[in-house]
Amino acid sequence: MEKGVKGKFITFEGAEGSGKSTQAQMVCKYLESLNKPVQHIREPGGVKISESIRRILLNVNNTRMTDECETLLYMAARGQLVGEVILPELKKGTIVLSDRYLDSTIVYQGYGNGVDVSTIETIGAFATKGLMPDFTFIFDIDAEKGLSRTGRTKDRIELRSLNYHKKVRKGYLELAKAYPERIVLIEVDKSKEEIFEIVREHINKILGL
Numbered sequence: 001m002e003k004g005v006k007g008k009f010i011t012f013e014g015a016e017g018s019g020k021s022t023q024a025q026m027v028c029k030y031l032e033s034l035n036k037p038v039q040h041i042r043e044p045g046g047v048k049i050s051e052s053i054r055r056i057l058l059n060v061n062n063t064r065m066t067d068e069c070e071t072l073l074y075m076a077a078r079g080q081l082v083g084e085v086i087l088p089e090l091k092k093g094t095i096v097l098s099d100r101y102l103d104s105t106i107v108y109q110g111y112g113n114g115v116d117v118s119t120i121e122t123i124g125a126f127a128t129k130g131l132m133p134d135f136t137f138i139f140d141i142d143a144e145k146g147l148s149r150t151g152r153t154k155d156r157i158e159l160r161s162l163n164y165h166k167k168v169r170k171g172y173l174e175l176a177k178a179y180p181e182r183i184v185l186i187e188v189d190k191s192k193e194e195i196f197e198i199v200r201e202h203i204n205k206i207l208g209l
């Protein structure tokens with residue numbers, strides 16, 4: 001793990017249609033209203049090189065992409081974002097909010113595609129220089145319900161079968177059980193305002209507000 005990190009790194013995870021991006025935006029606005037140094041980014045993407053990789057990953061015409069290529073491209077996008085933005089910002093003391101991170105690769109490529117999870121962890125440690133989130137929210141939603149909440153134009157991953165998305169959800173539930181000190185599981189069964197009240201309580205505790 002890199003030395004000299006002063007900020008906090010908080011990640012927002014969840015299956016398709018879980019509302020994680022909305023919650024990350026609400027947290028960002030909340031912290032801005034308190035004049036806290038905060039940066040909100042998304043994965044894959046967040047910087048020019050990683051946004052280019054995102055377009056390759058989500059392009060529905062890339063039907064022949066292998067599991068190995070897909071896993072490494074997600075890691076490549078992450079490696080660039082960590083080096084270009086996340087680590088420099090954390091060193092300055094910024095609170096970095098990321099819409100997805102390494103847990104996404106573990107559940108989508110690991111649980112979903114069947115790529116060996118310990119291999120993902122090894123490549124992940126290299127790509128991220130060992131940087132793990134201080135805290136992670138996983139927004140849990142039934143796979144069918146979540147998919148029905150996504151837009152009509154589906155990307156390459158959203159187009160996968162219901163069974164694939166059920167495996168993704170199972171992966172998230174197992175991660176939450178395995179790392180209770182880092183991960184909190186939030187049920188998506190309330191309004192976004194009610195969910196935000198729960199999220200805000202955690203944020204206040206993590207940041208000592």
Ligand code: TMP
Pocket residue numbers: 016042043044074100101102104105106108109157158
């Ligand atoms: P988004 O819809 O949250 O912007 O994420 C883009 C898609 O990429 C989403 O379907 C989840 C998928 N994804 C992976 O399969 N592996 C990863 O490591 C990440 C970050 C995202």
